[in-house]
Amino acid sequence: MDFASQFVQQLINGISLGSIYALIALGYTMIYGIIKLINFAHGDIYMVGAYIGFFAITMIHVSIVPALLISMVVTGLLGMLVERLAYKPLRQAPRISVLITAIGVSFFLEYTSMYFVSPTPRTFPAVFDNVSLHFGSFMVNGQQLLIFGITFILMVVLTYIVQKTKIGKAMRAVSFDVETAQLMGIDADRVISITFGIGSALAAAAGVLVGVYYNSIDPLMGIMPGLKAFVAAVLGGIGILPGAMAGGLILGVIEALVSGFISSTFRDAAAFAILILVLLFKPSGLLGKNTREKV
């Protein structure tokens, strides 16, 4: 394979991986945007989503799209429940208390899952025959097409919801100024809850897609992608939706190029090197306004 086609091949792999990061990063950034919380449990929500998709396919024998929808709905509700029980009582508390609670929720989800589904990885069933399209010397496989398609649809739907619908306007208003939003007659608690629901549903979709892509899921699978998606959200500009989409894709592509052309051992190092560089040179992220946060 020549350099050009290997490059394109890595680009395709990178966009697949990056789509997953982007879906998780969207939830991070939405939740940060609305209550200024880095929800460290978000990667574990993604893990739960993968398991729900897994059980939907293996136990009630639905195909991939219904499994995806079931997982998104159930995980969305779980996200709302977590917010209601763990974060809502801390609305007036200092930010650090909420952050520590998020870490606690993360461990809780990881170890409760281990108890119920055992720590051993499960093999995600093959949802369709191994098809792949060849274009000259590079190829796109069916799983990758599924990831591109689903991610694209979800991003379009999310953008529509946030920009055009009443609840989307309410979300933007609460995120900009929660008090004034309430003066408009917006029930901020409800809007926050719905934001957690949507963010968690997107993470669930990512979880199911990863199961399809890598065939293996386990209760700690959320840790690394959770951190990576956080990097992606910061890279794009935390709190900015297109930033999370772009950040996820860029990160995925960089990781794929690093593992393809340098060595896969540097893959994770590359992601965190990016985090450090962003924090040093453009803390507000690629799409963020360049204002320094007051300390």
Next chain:
Amino acid sequence: MGTMLQIDDINVYYGAIHAIKGISLKVDQGEIVTLIGANGAGKSTTLRTISGLLKPKSGKITFEGKNIAGLPAHAIVKAGISQVPEGRRIFANMTVQENLDLGAYARQDTDGVAKDLKVVFERFPRLLERKNQEAGTLSGGEQQMLAMGRALMSRPRLLLLDEPSMGLAPLLIKEIFSIIQDINQTGTTILLVEQNANMALSIANRAYVLETGRITLSGEAQKLAASEDVRKAYLGG
């Protein structure tokens, strides 16, 4: 003309700070009532308490016969009270149109909302010209008009205004005050907080003077404007 809003002996705290120390006041239907006082007297705190952003520790707030103290802010908007907050607090990253849409958030009557939007654009033609512009790019006066238009979009029976003249040129202040009078004449009762006591007293029916969390004077606006004490303290001699 019945009593629309009645506040009985409310106490409001910020943590340990006792900001409102037993205030009572009332607003009758159809009136313009103004609440004047120096910086830090507790004017904004009073309005924020009426709107439900702050909960009084004790006391009663009755609006149209119902006790609303302790209701969440969004429910108070539904009950018919809307506030133009201090510093305008427009949604700077949204368009003028979106800001006005948000003002009508609690309403279900699409036709009524469309009608009120027309009324707001008639009252503030500059907002119509700029309806697709980002609100953050408006001038100070335009932002004040947007904040007022937005508050009117909920079709309030009682409108709370917190220092609408803040930071505006004298000519613009005149314009804003005549709009306030006009809004009142078309049937909206008004509680107006101002540091610009001269202007406020000139359009109000009645007034209350607030000093460090207590009401120290109250009465007809014209009489207060003429009173020696008020002139000395608030009207610059």
